[in-house]
Amino acid sequence: MPIKTCVFDAYGTLFDVAAAARQAATETEFPQLIDAWAALAEHWRLKQLQYSWLRAITGDHTDFWTVTQNALDWALEKADLSPNAALRERLLQLYWELQAYPEVPEMLTRLKQAGLNTAILSNGSPEMLDGAVQSAGIGAELDDVLSIESVGIFKPAPQCYDLVQQRFGGTRDEVLFVSSNGWDAAGAAAYGFDTVWVNRAGDPVDRLAGQPRHILTHLAAIPELAGVA
Structure with missing residues (x-):
């Protein structure tokens, strides 16, 4: 057909889901991202997907924005970049502007x-x-x-x-x-x-x-x- x-x-x-971390890494407020942004973006995306699959399997649904925030919090801790409220807020803002x-x-x-x-x-x-x-x-x-x-x-x-x-x-x-x-x-x-x-x-x-x-x-x-x- x-x-x-x-x-x-x-x-x-x-x-481009990596665009948020890549953009933040160019901003003078976040020099810690210069060498870390690619790994951060990868971990953020992977956890975002994993959490969606797990919630689908368990029937514990929530909206994707909550999943995205949960995944970012995990990724920031994995990269030793938390707690950093300003960085977290900026990355989430940029995710709305991919x-x-x-x-x-x-x-x-x-x-x-x-x-x-x-x-x-x-x-x-x-x-x-x-x-x-x-x-x-x-x-x-x-x-x-x-x-x-x-x-x-x-x-x-x-x-x-x-x-x-x-x-x-x-x-x-x-x-x-x-x-x-x-x-x-x-x-x-x-x-x-x-x-x-x-x-x-x-x-x-x-x-x-x-x-x-x-x-x-x-x-x-x-x-x-x-x-x-």
Whole structure:
């Protein structure tokens, strides 16, 4: 079936999750980040994901902003950067202003000009996602921003992927789902979406039941995969 809807994960896929720590490291108030920001960003992201998975398994759901703060607190302690209220506040502020990857605006524009539906499906809370979309200036190129908060469980629970068809209709094979997270791409593939894993880090493919149909290193080729000439 031809692709009618392109759906993107947000954090790490459209938005650079390392941007907050990288930006803070350039600011004179936080010289301690100059050599530590990359490790801090990595630990912050890893714990953010781990906490979301654990909460999904245990049924102990909370919003993604709480998860993000909990993960940052762990990462700051891991990096021997806590307690530091000013640094914590600045990093959280910057997380609402994450930079989009350079190829994102043109890629989304091409999809929209071709008449495809475009959307985000993210673990992020609606407020977080709204902040990131506005900061990146890509709101006009998206038909919707879908948050898992409406179902109360984090990806890769199938209830999350259900949101796409509930919003846009059609069949699962008419959806091109794009994520930089291997586990998310695997979950969407097992669900039945045509799936792209944006493997920016060159990681091995996850040993999971679902396997991405396409593997890219950036988003620029998404229009071609969606059938846009």
